[in-house]
Amino acid sequence: MLKRHIKIDRESMELISLFNNISGAIIKDCLIFKAPENETEIIIFLVKEEDVGKAIGKAGEHVKDLKIKLQKKIDIIAFSDNLNQFIHNILQTTKNSIVIQDIEVKESRNQKKTVIITVRPQDRGKAIGKDGSMIRKIKGLVLRYFDVDNVIINTKNI
The missing domain is CATH 3.30.300.20 (K homology (KH) domain)
Structure with a gap:
C-alpha cells in the first residue's frame, strides 16, 4: 500500500539539506503547505521515527533556529x-x-x-x-x- 516513487523538487531538497545540517537528523521528505486563511507557508519535515528528538533539538532549538532563518512555521512529523x-x-x-x-x-x-x-x-x-x-x-x-x-x-x- 506504500507508494514506491516520490518526487522531491529542488526547493525541498535545499530545505532538507539545510535542516539536516542544523539538526543532524535523517530527513525523509519536506513538503510546503500554504494555509489558505492567511497564505502563510508551513514547512513539514518528515523524519525517521527514531530521529524526531534529534530533529527537534534540546528545548526545540533546531526548530526555532530554522523558523527564524526561514520565517515560516515548521512542523516535524515522524514517518x-x-x-x-x-x-x-x-x-x-x-x-x-x-x-x-x-x-x-x-x-x-x-x-x-x-x-x-x-x-x-x-x-x-x-x-x-x-x-x-x-x-x-x-x-x-x-x-x-x-x-x-x-x-x-x-x-x-x-
Whole structure:
C-alpha cells in the first residue's frame, strides 16, 4: 500500500539539506503547505521515527533556529510506512492531541480507496482544522505516500 516513487523538487531538497545540517537528523521528505486563511507557508519535515528528538533539538532549538532563518512555521512529523501509525503521528503533532478511535480503509466498487479516520465528536473540529487546514495536511501527506484516493474524518460516540 506504500507508494514506491516520490518526487522531491529542488526547493525541498535545499530545505532538507539545510535542516539536516542544523539538526543532524535523517530527513525523509519536506513538503510546503500554504494555509489558505492567511497564505502563510508551513514547512513539514518528515523524519525517521527514531530521529524526531534529534530533529527537534534540546528545548526545540533546531526548530526555532530554522523558523527564524526561514520565517515560516515548521512542523516535524515522524514517518512510518504503516498507514495507521503515520496518521497517528500526523495527528499527535497538534497542540492538543486528537484521540483517534479508528482508522479504516474502504475500497469502493470502482477500486477507489478511502481512509476513514474516526475521532471523538469533540475532536472533529481540530481534526478538520481552521478552514480545513488539518484535513488538507493529512490528505496531502497520506496521498503522497500511500496508495489511497481520499481521506475523510468521521465521528462516533463511544
